[in-house]
Amino acid sequence: MKKNKDQNIELVNRIINVISLEKGLSKNTKIAYRSDINLIFNLLNDNNINALEAQEHNFKEIFFLLRSKNFKPSSLNRKLSSLKQFYQILKEEGYIKINPLSNQESFKKHVKLPKSLSENVMISLLEKAKYDYEKSQDLSLQKNKCLRTLTILEILYSTGMRITELLELPLSDFINITEKLQIKGKGEVYRMVAFNKEAKSAIDIWLEHRSTLQGSIDNKYMFPDKNGSGHISRQIIYKDLSSLSKSIGIDKKEISPHNIRHSFATHMLNRGADLRSLQKLLGHADISTTEIYTYVKSERLSGLIKDTHPLNKMNFKNKEGF
Numbered sequence: 001m002k003k004n005k006d007q008n009i010e011l012v013n014r015i016i017n018v019i020s021l022e023k024g025l026s027k028n029t030k031i032a033y034r035s036d037i038n039l040i041f042n043l044l045n046d047n048n049i050n051a052l053e054a055q056e057h058n059f060k061e062i063f064f065l066l067r068s069k070n071f072k073p074s075s076l077n078r079k080l081s082s083l084k085q086f087y088q089i090l091k092e093e094g095y096i097k098i099n100p101l102s103n104q105e106s107f108k109k110h111v112k113l114p115k116s117l118s119e120n121v122m123i124s125l126l127e128k129a130k131y132d133y134e135k136s137q138d139l140s141l142q143k144n145k146c147l148r149t150l151t152i153l154e155i156l157y158s159t160g161m162r163i164t165e166l167l168e169l170p171l172s173d174f175i176n177i178t179e180k181l182q183i184k185g186k187g188e189v190y191r192m193v194a195f196n197k198e199a200k201s202a203i204d205i206w207l208e209h210r211s212t213l214q215g216s217i218d219n220k221y222m223f224p225d226k227n228g229s230g231h232i233s234r235q236i237i238y239k240d241l242s243s244l245s246k247s248i249g250i251d252k253k254e255i256s257p258h259n260i261r262h263s264f265a266t267h268m269l270n271r272g273a274d275l276r277s278l279q280k281l282l283g284h285a286d287i288s289t290t291e292i293y294t295y296v297k298s299e300r301l302s303g304l305i306k307d308t309h310p311l312n313k314m315n316f317k318n319k320e321g322f
Contacts, residue, residue: 008041008051015089023285024189036082052090056100059083063104073107080104081286106288113295114262121250122157122263126198128248129153144213148223148232149240151206156257158199160264160282162186163257167231170220171210174203185283193281265293 016033019025025033041051043062066076080101087099117125129150136143155166165183173181180194195203210216215228223232234257242252261282268278279290 008045009038011051011095012037012041012086015086015093018089018093019085024187025285026187029187029285032078033082033086036079037086040079040083052095054100056103059101059104063107067107076107077288080106081288114266114292115254115259116262116266117254117259119267122260122267124248125244125250125255126150126153126157129244132244132247144209145240147202147206147209149237149244151202152223152237153241153244153260154199154202155195156260157264158196159193160261160268161193162261162283163234163237165283167221167223167234167237169222171222172220174207174222177203187285189283189285191280191283262293265290269293 012034016025016030016037019033020030040059040062043065044051044054044058047058049058063076063080066079071079084099084101084104087096087101090096091099129146133143133146133150136146152166155161156163161183162185165185169183173183177195177200179200180192182190182192184190206222210222210224213224215226216224219225219228219230221231224230225232237257241255241257245252245255265278265282268281269275273281275287275290275294278293279287282290284290
């Protein structure tokens with residue numbers, strides 16, 4: 001029995017390393033994978049079932065057991081997803097001929113919908129941010145804050161980036177920037193994001209303004225902190241967005257960088273973006289994570305970034321006036 005367990009541990013580690021290389025799993029995700037697989041393998045072993053010989057009915061029985069122990073659907077689905085991928089690699093590596101979990105359906109769960117803002121609210125936020133920037137005095141701290149808020153808001157809504165992904169970007173990535181940029185996301189996985197024309201204009205103006213900031217010349221980040229050594233904190237961005245939302249009568253609890261990411265995804269899907277393209281833009285490892293937005297979509301049109309983004313309907317004058 002001990003020999004089987006030792007062999008299982010070795011096999012689990014080997015296959016998870018293969019999955020990690022293919023998908024760029026983070027450390028925490030690898031730990032979760034290993035925990036899920038080991039749990040199922042131990043249950044199989046307790047019933048004298050070889051993991052490489054387990055059949056579809058064996059897994060149905062195990063999941064029935066886990067459900068009887070009040071495992072939540074979200075937890076069961078994670079374990080199922082881990083197992084499906086694990087056994088698919090076993091099949092591809094020649095350990096087994098058939099994936100015994102290929103026909104296993106996901107467990108129904110209460111869908112927690114992502115909170116997103118309407119297109120009108122997003123445009124109102126951007127218009128107010130632009131107004132605040134234009135009315136502020138040149139070379140003032142207020143002007144710096146307003147332009148920074150506007151630029152970050154434009155980038156987040158144009159690309160769907162996570163706030164940590166944006167704040168950790170170096171200044172060098174934005175020099176001579178085009179419409180696209182390669183960024184590093186979760187699990188050290190790189191992906192491309194796209195800027196609409198308004199985000200690109202805001203970036204250009206911010207770069208020009210940033211070059212005048214004392215103490216930031218040698219800072220490597222696009223959005224430096226006031227000390228000139230690191231990047232600005234997420235907490236400051238939350239605070240700036242809360243102030244902006246309050247100024248247009250929106251509950252500050254409804255506005256966050258992540259809600260803007262949800263808004264980007266929802267609005268793009270509403271306007272015709274396909275799930276696979278949206279998955280790549282958001283940097284989701286699993287398409288099921290992206291599918292959650294299908295629950296909040298409304299009217300579907302057609303096209304992607306240039307054709308679908310609501311800001312492309314806005315008519316701005318020039319570089320200073322966007």
